[in-house]
Amino acid sequence: MIQRPSERRAENRTDSRVRAVLGPTNTGKTHLAIERMCGHSSGAIGFPLRLLAREVYDKVRAIKGDAACALITGEERIEPPDARYFLCTAEAMPRDGGNRAFVALDEAQLAADRERGHIFTDRLLNARGREETMLLGSATLEPMVRALVPEASVEDRPRFSTLSHAGACKLSRLPPRSAVVAFSVEQVYQVAELLRRFRGGAAVVMGALSPQTRNAQVALFQSGEVDYIVATDAIGMGLNLDVHHVAFASLSKYDGVRQRRLHPAEMAQIAGRAGRHQTDGTFGTLSGAGDGRGRGGGGTLEFTDEEVYAIEQHRFAPLTKLYWREPNPRFDTLATLIGDLEAKPYEEQLAPAPEAIDLAVLRRLAEQPDLAASVRGPGLVRRFWEACQLPDFRQLGADAHSRFVSRLWADLREGHIGADYVAARIDELGRTAGDIDTLQGRLAAIRSWAYICQRPDWVLARDEMAARARAAEATLSDALHQRLTERFVNRRTAVLMRGMGKDRGLLRVKLEDDGRVTVEGQPIGHLDGFRFVVDADASVEDRKLMLAAAERHMPELLAAKAQKLVADELGDLEIRDGALVRGAQKVADLERGKSVLRPRVVVARELGQLDPAHKARLGEALELWLADKLVPLAPLAALEIAATDPEAGTEVRALLLTLADRAGMVRREEAGLAHVPKEKRPLLRNLGVAIGSLDVFVPALLKPGPRRLLLALGLDRRPVREGMEAVIEGGRHLPAGYRHAGKQAIRVDMAEKLFRAAHEGRARGSRNGFIVDSALATSMGLLPESFRALMRDAGFRQGQQAPLAEGMFGPPRPAVWTWRAPRKDSMQAPDRDRSQRKATSAQGPRTPRRNESGAKSEGKPGGDRSKNHGNPPQRDDRREGRRDDRRDDRRDRPTPAGPATGKALAGLAELFGKKS
Numbered sequence: 001m002i003q004r005p006s007e008r009r010a011e012n013r014t015d016s017r018v019r020a021v022l023g024p025t026n027t028g029k030t031h032l033a034i035e036r037m038c039g040h041s042s043g044a045i046g047f048p049l050r051l052l053a054r055e056v057y058d059k060v061r062a063i064k065g066d067a068a069c070a071l072i073t074g075e076e077r078i079e080p081p082d083a084r085y086f087l088c089t090a091e092a093m094p095r096d097g098g099n100r101a102f103v104a105l106d107e108a109q110l111a112a113d114r115e116r117g118h119i120f121t122d123r124l125l126n127a128r129g130r131e132e133t134m135l136l137g138s139a140t141l142e143p144m145v146r147a148l149v150p151e152a153s154v155e156d157r158p159r160f161s162t163l164s165h166a167g168a169c170k171l172s173r174l175p176p177r178s179a180v181v182a183f184s185v186e187q188v189y190q191v192a193e194l195l196r197r198f199r200g201g202a203a204v205v206m207g208a209l210s211p212q213t214r215n216a217q218v219a220l221f222q223s224g225e226v227d228y229i230v231a232t233d234a235i236g237m238g239l240n241l242d243v244h245h246v247a248f249a250s251l252s253k254y255d256g257v258r259q260r261r262l263h264p265a266e267m268a269q270i271a272g273r274a275g276r277h278q279t280d281g282t283f284g285t286l287s288g289a290g291d292g293r294g295r296g297g298g299g300t301l302e303f304t305d306e307e308v309y310a311i312e313q314h315r316f317a318p319l320t321k322l323y324w325r326e327p328n329p330r331f332d333t334l335a336t337l338i339g340d341l342e343a344k345p346y347e348e349q350l351a352p353a354p355e356a357i358d359l360a361v362l363r364r365l366a367e368q369p370d371l372a373a374s375v376r377g378p379g380l381v382r383r384f385w386e387a388c389q390l391p392d393f394r395q396l397g398a399d400a401h402s403r404f405v406s407r408l409w410a411d412l413r414e415g416h417i418g419a420d421y422v423a424a425r426i427d428e429l430g431r432t433a434g435d436i437d438t439l440q441g442r443l444a445a446i447r448s449w450a451y452i453c454q455r456p457d458w459v460l461a462r463d464e465m466a467a468r469a470r471a472a473e474a475t476l477s478d479a480l481h482q483r484l485t486e487r488f489v490n491r492r493t494a495v496l497m498r499g500m501g502k503d504r505g506l507l508r509v510k511l512e513d514d515g516r517v518t519v520e521g522q523p524i525g526h527l528d529g530f531r532f533v534v535d536a537d538a539s540v541e542d543r544k545l546m547l548a549a550a551e552r553h554m555p556e557l558l559a560a561k562a563q564k565l566v567a568d569e570l571g572d573l574e575i576r577d578g579a580l581v582r583g584a585q586k587v588a589d590l591e592r593g594k595s596v597l598r599p600r601v602v603v604a605r606e607l608g609q610l611d612p613a614h615k616a617r618l619g620e621a622l623e624l625w626l627a628d629k630l631v632p633l634a635p636l637a638a639l640e641i642a643a644t645d646p647e648a649g650t651e652v653r654a655l656l657l658t659l660a661d662r663a664g665m666v667r668r669e670e671a672g673l674a675h676v677p678k679e680k681r682p683l684l685r686n687l688g689v690a691i692g693s694l695d696v697f698v699p700a701l702l703k704p705g706p707r708r709l710l711l712a713l714g715l716d717r718r719p720v721r722e723g724m725e726a727v728i729e730g731g732r733h734l735p736a737g738y739r740h741a742g743k744q745a746i747r748v749d750m751a752e753k754l755f756r757a758a759h760e761g762r763a764r765g766s767r768n769g770f771i772v773d774s775a776l777a778t779s780m781g782l783l784p785e786s787f788r789a790l791m792r793d794a795g796f797r798q799g800q801q802a803p804l805a806e807g808m809f810g811p812p813r814p815a816v817w818t819w820r821a822p823r824k825d826s827m828q829a830p831d832r833d834r835s836q837r838k839a840t841s842a843q844g845p846r847t848p849r850r851n852e853s854g855a856k857s858e859g860k861p862g863g864d865r866s867k868n869h870g871n872p873p874q875r876d877d878r879r880e881g882r883r884d885d886r887r888d889d890r891r892d893r894p895t896p897a898g899p900a901t902g903k904a905l906a907g908l909a910e911l912f913g914k915k916s
Contacts, residue, residue, distance in 0.1 A: 018128070020108075020135040020145045023157035024314040025272030029136040030056070032157075033104040037085060038063055040131060043102035044086040046093035046123055048110055048237055050075065051211040055240075057087040074391060075450040076470070090119050095126055095327060103129035107237060108137035109265075109319065111144070114256060117323030118353040124149070126327075140265055143318045147349045161275040165308045168287035168301065169247060172198055176227035177244040180286065181270050183232060183253035191249055191286075192230045192488040201489030205231035208395065210443050212477035217484060226489055236270040246274040246283045251301060257354075264310040264317075267303070271311055283311065324350040325359075331381040334366045360398035361405050362388040371406065374413055387412055390451060394444040404448075412458060419461040423468060425449060430472035432479035436487065439480040446473050575629065578714035580622060588622055590713060596636045596660070599713070601626060633709055635688050635700040636664055642687055651675045652683060655696070659689065663716040664701035665737065665748060671696040692752035693794045693822075695739065699749050702737045710736070726750040727781040742786035750780060754787075755794050762819055769799060769816030795822040 021029050034056060037043035047053040050073040057071040057078075070083035072092045086093070090105065097103040105127060111120040124135060125148060135145060135152065145152050171194055174180070180195075180202070182188045188206060195202040203221040205214055214234075221229040222242055229241065233253065248270070252261045262270075275281020285301040303311075310316055324347075329340035341359055344352050355363075362385065366372050375384045387409050392401045411417040426449055429442045450469040452458055459465050512518060516526045525533050573580050573587060580588040580601070591600040601622050642648060643656035655676060658666050673691065676684075684691065688698050700706070704724050710716040718736040721728060728738065730745045738745040746754075754777055762770045777787040788798055799816045 017131070018133045018135070018149060018152040020137075020142070020149070020152045020154045021157060022137055022139045022142055022145075022154060024138070024159045024268060026159050026161060026276055027157040028160065029157060030106055033106065033134050033136060034059060036132065036134060037102045037104065040101040040129075042084040042100040043104070043129065044088060044093055044098055044100050044127075045104040045106060046088050046090040046127070048090060048107045048116075048120075050089055051214055052106070052237070053087045053089055054211060060085055060087060075447055075454060075473075077454050077466075090116070090123055093123065093127065095122060097127045097129050097133070099130065101129055101131045102133075103127050104134040104136060106136045108135045109141045110137075111141075111322040112319050114323065114354045115356055118325035118327075118356070121322045121324050121350065122327045124322075138265060138269075138316070139314065140316050140319050143320070144322055144349055148322070148347065159272075159314065160277050162280045163271060163275060163312060164280070164282050165303065165312060166245065166282035166284040168285045170287050171195070174199070174228065174247060174286075175245050177242060178228055178247055179235060179241065179243045179245070179273060180228065180230045180247045180249055181233065181235060182230065182249040184250075185232075187249055188230050188232060189488075195228050195230065196488050199228060201226045201485075202228035202230045204484050204488055205229060205235055207232055207234040208440055208444060209480070210447065210473055210477045212474060213443070213480045213484075216477070216481040220485065220489070230488075233266070233270055235273055236266075240276060241273060242276065243274050244279070244281055246271050246281070248283070248285045248301070251285070251303070264307050267307060268311045268314065268316065320349075321351040322349060323353040325353040325356075329385075331378040331385065334362075334372055334375055334381060334384070337381055337385060338363060338366065357392045357398060357401060358389045361402045364398060364402045365406060365409075368406075371409070380413070383412060384409065386455070390448065393447040393451075394441065408452070416460045417452070417458055419459065419465060422449065422453065422459055422465045426465070426468050426472050430475055432475060436480065436483045439476055439483060443473065443476045443480060446476060573625065575626075575709065575712040577712070580626070588619075590626075595640050596630070596633050596713075596715070599626070630709065632703070632705045633701075635698050636660060636706070636710075638687055639664075639689075639698070642683075648683060649677070649680055651677070652680050655684070656687075656689075659696065659698065663710050663736065664698035664706075666696050668692065668694055668696055690749070690752065692748065693755040694751065695748045697737075697748050702747060702749055707736050725781075727786075740789075741782060742789035744781075744783060744786040746780070746782060746786075746790060751790060754780075754782075754790070758791065758794075758796055758817070758819075762817075769818050771814050772796065772798075772817045791817075793822070795820050 021032060023029060033045055037045060038060065045053075045056065047056065053071060053073055054076075057069060061069045064085055067080045067082055068084050070079040070086045071077070072079060072086060072088045074089060074092060084100075086098070086100070090110075093105075094100075105120065105123050108120055108124050111117050111124055113120070124145075127133070135141075135149070139156065142154055145154060169175075171180075171191070174195075180191050182191055185206065185208075188204060192202045192204050203217040203226055205217055209217070218229070218241065220226055229235070229243070235241070248267075251267070252259055254260075271281075271283035273281075274283055285303065287301070324345040326340045326343050330336050338359075341362075342352070365384075365388065375381055387405055390401075390405060390408070394401075396404075408417065411421070426446065429446045429449070431442070432439070434442070446469060450466070450473055453462060453466040453469050456462070516523050573582050575581075575590070578590050579586050580590065586604050588604055589602045591602055593599045601619055603619055603622070639656045639660045643653045643660065645653070648656070651672065655671055655673070658671065668691075673696070681691065688700055690697055690699055701710075702724060704720065704722060707716070707720040707724070711718070711720050716736050719733070721735040721738070724737065724747065726747050727741075727750070728735070728745050730740055730743050734740065734745050737747055739748055739751060741751070757776055758772045761772050764770065772791070774784065774787055782790070791798070797818045797820070799818065801815045802813050804810070804812060
């Protein structure tokens with residue numbers, strides 16, 4: 001007699017705590033179940049997919065070890081003798097829990113599924129752990145749990161991340177790390193083909209794929225080799241992907257009965273793949289993919305406002321019925337078996353399950369008189385029902401699947417299926433030739449034989465045949481993955497598309513010995529001489545990407561080829577005295593070009609006997625070789641380029657031309673800063689120009705490399721200090737980049753560092769003076785008298801040290817410093833000096849003073865001098881310091897190398913004329 005479900009639950013009731021953990025996707029429900037199971041002495045979890053069972057099996061095995069974990073599905077069985085933790089598909093898990101301490105059922109809301117719902121309903125009602133039971137699923141299941149499992153405590157879990165609607169999007173504008181969901185194989189292939197052409201390809205995931213092929217395709221996406229994945233609704237369950245956006249190519253599907261629009265809960269299950277853990281996700285549709293009602297047709301495909309609200313807020317209509325079928329039918333006769341399977345449930349929350357494929361096969365075969373007559377007795381009826389439950393992996397429908405089961409029953413009725421027959425079928429299906437559809441068909445068929453070989457009493461030499469079936473499935477899966485990748489992934493386009501993003505500078509571009517140019521190992525073209533030629537078999541779209549990649553990386557590749565060519569034909573070259581030389585032999589002269597980095601290469605007369613083609617090729621190679629060597633002078637070239645920009649203004653352009661002409665350094669009094677508007681000075685800083693107290697210079701050009709190049713090119717004739725030390729001994733002719741500091745010389749940027757520290761001390765001081773710490777100067781190697789002379793040039797004056805009072809001991813009190821601006825920004829024009837002298841002579845007699853040549857000259861009245869500047873010796877020191885500066889400047893000024901100085905001075909003269 002058939003028992004009511006409630007009576008059967010009462011008999012199986014234990015003291016187990018039942019928890020229903022419900023919530024949307026990305027709430028950590030499965031992770032919680034794994035943690036709880038590992039905390040018990042034994043356990044079992046039922047999953048909706050073999051793929052998900054395998055994924056969790058690998059996680060638990062890493063925690064508990066291989067010997068303690070078992071994987072049981074319809075097609076695969078790994079069961080060590082001492083296994084305590086079982087990861088199963090829902091169909092393969094024990095109906096009552098198997099007397100284990102912990103039992104969980106994942107995705108329990110599938111109890112409302114037309115095809116498999118009755119399996120999940122039975123496990124929800126009957127599978128219990130000794131100590132703890134967990135039911136995991138959507139919040140829509142809550143009313144059913146409260147009605148059918150009243151002892152369960154219901155827990156809601158919020159989603160870790162936010163899911164928001166992004167609207168419709170064209171396929172060409174689909175953001176990276178997106179999943180496109182379609183509901184037919186044809187549409188999956190169509191979208192994947194378009195993504196291959198325009199985005200480098202996509203991974204493909206469909207329910208018809210084997211778990212191994214599915215895993216391989218997912219790995220293709222997860223590794224970043226492709227940025228897109230195209231899938232059926234199989235993606236909505238059991239696949240944890242790094243997806244940021246889910247785009248629906250359709251909003252309707254065929255559910256086995258009719259074509260219908262997806263329910264909001266089904267949409268949310270799929271859209272929830274976007275944004276895993278703490279990463280927010282978005283969902284939307286592909287524009288131009290449907291007619292607005294969820295069917296294809298090229299119109300607008302959109303979610304309704306109600307659907308968007310439901311998905312974003314995770315609010316869906318609760319389930320009102322679960323499908324149920326008698327789990328313990330009687331096997332007296334075929335008629336009794338069919339009658340029990342078609343029986344109606346007693347609870348109002350349960351509905352009769354629609355006719356599934358196994359019941360449809362049973363009914364069709366029972367209608368065949370000869371076959372039905374051979375099934376007599378409970379044993380054969382049970383065995384016949386087990387044969388009818390063989391899954392229809394090939395998706396051929398009830399009629400075709402019935403014929404396959406009928407053929408199997410002809411052997412099973414007599415006992416077992418012969419090993420030779422099974423081996424022949426497996427070998428026949430294991431061939432890897434054919435296209436994607438052919439391999440998918442073979443793979444589905446081999447999965448059927450893998451299921452058959454897992455049955456305990458169906459096949460002779462069961463273990464051997466099961467191993468053969470698994471090996472054939474693995475071989476076919478690899479072949480199918482390869483075909484899918486070949487068809488839907490253009491690795492070259494994918495690499496180039498990644499290169500168009502933020503990390504394009506990190507791409508590995510290589511010039512092979514045979515002249516081929518590869519990006520991340522993918523060929524994009526070759527060099528014909530020094531000209532890049534795109535790969536001949538590239539499509540129009542790929543050709544644009546290749547040219548873009550080549551444009552970014554060609555300079556370094558051409559330089560490498562030029563260096564190789566020059567080394568092969570001319571040996572080691574160097575730049576010396578404005579020419580390219582090899583040892584003592586001149587190869588080419590360098591003449592002034594439009595830019596410092598682009599001097600004109602004139603091949604030496606000795607090489608003029610080369611044939612014109614070879615001479616031109618050599619000249620091109622020398623220019624590329626030289627361009628690579630002159631990279632350290634890029635800051636100087638940037639000044640020249642900025643000086644041609646009309647928006648910079650005449651004053652700034654004149655200063656930039658002067659800096660470029662004087663090799664990146666000019667005395668402040670000669671820079672004309674007084675005429676440069678303050679709002680223009682940030683432009684100078686952006687170009688790497690430092691405005692110091694005494695000098696305007698480019699710090700990047702004070703390194704040994706740029707200075708040596710400037711000397712070798714003949715742009716700066718001053719000697720170069722090899723180490724460019726901070727402080728050196730002074731002399732009549734200072735090396736480039738230095739200025740006098742008493743009897744020593746200091747690099748201009750180090751001098752500016754000392755001035756900046758002194759000004760910081762001045763800001764902390766008072767009107768009566770401030771303290772200047774000489775420790776920094778001492779650490780540089782600057783002598784005290786040299787330090788005072790340098791600081792005096794910048795307007796700093798050291799006062800007298802106050803002696804210690806009588807009877808006091810210790811170090812003397814630090815001297816107090818004062819500062820007066822040295823007025824380095826002004827350059828008096830001659831006519832202005834004359835007018836000023838006339839105005840001064842009208843006021844009264846002046847005190848005579850001596851000029852630089854020793855002759856008497858006019859000066860300011862002595863009373864004014866003593867009033868404004870202190871004692872006369874300080875005035876004399878400053879005058880002498882300026883006199884020395886002018887002499888040093890004439891000595892240190894580089895030899896003019898072209899028209900830049902004339903242009904700069906002409907511009908400055910014009911400005912001074914306007915000012916006056």
